[in-house]
Amino acid sequence: MVVMVSERFKANRTLGLVRLWRFLGVPFYPTVSRFSRPGSYTSNLTDWARRRLWDAYRSSTLRTYEVLGERVDEWEAYYAAHNLSALPLVR
Numbered sequence: 001m002v003v004m005v006s007e008r009f010k011a012n013r014t015l016g017l018v019r020l021w022r023f024l025g026v027p028f029y030p031t032v033s034r035f036s037r038p039g040s041y042t043s044n045l046t047d048w049a050r051r052r053l054w055d056a057y058r059s060s061t062l063r064t065y066e067v068l069g070e071r072v073d074e075w076e077a078y079y080a081a082h083n084l085s086a087l088p089l090v091r
Contacts, residue, residue, distance in 0.1 A: 003067070007074040047082075054084050 002023040009016035021028045045053070065071050079085075 003064075005072050005074060007072075050082055051084070054079070 002020060004016055004020065018028050061075070
């Protein structure tokens with residue numbers, strides 16, 4: 001199984017593609033990596049909506065951390081920046 005954190009992939013697409021291609025067992029071939037996000041967000045979430053989404057997905061986020069064996073620092077930084085409660089550490 002390969003799990004890719006989108007924030008890390010966007011920060012270094014070449015490394016992300018190398019990792020993906022290695023997982024698939026195919027040789028890496030440099031490609032033009034142009035990505036678009038149709039329907040990209042143009043406004044920020046309200047605090048209420050952010051909190052509701054955090055509450056709704058907290059348990060699945062914890063399960064993801066358990067599968068990975070670590071927390072995703074990029075997500076934790078987002079939670080901290082928006083004053084959301086810190087999730088417990090993965091044991």
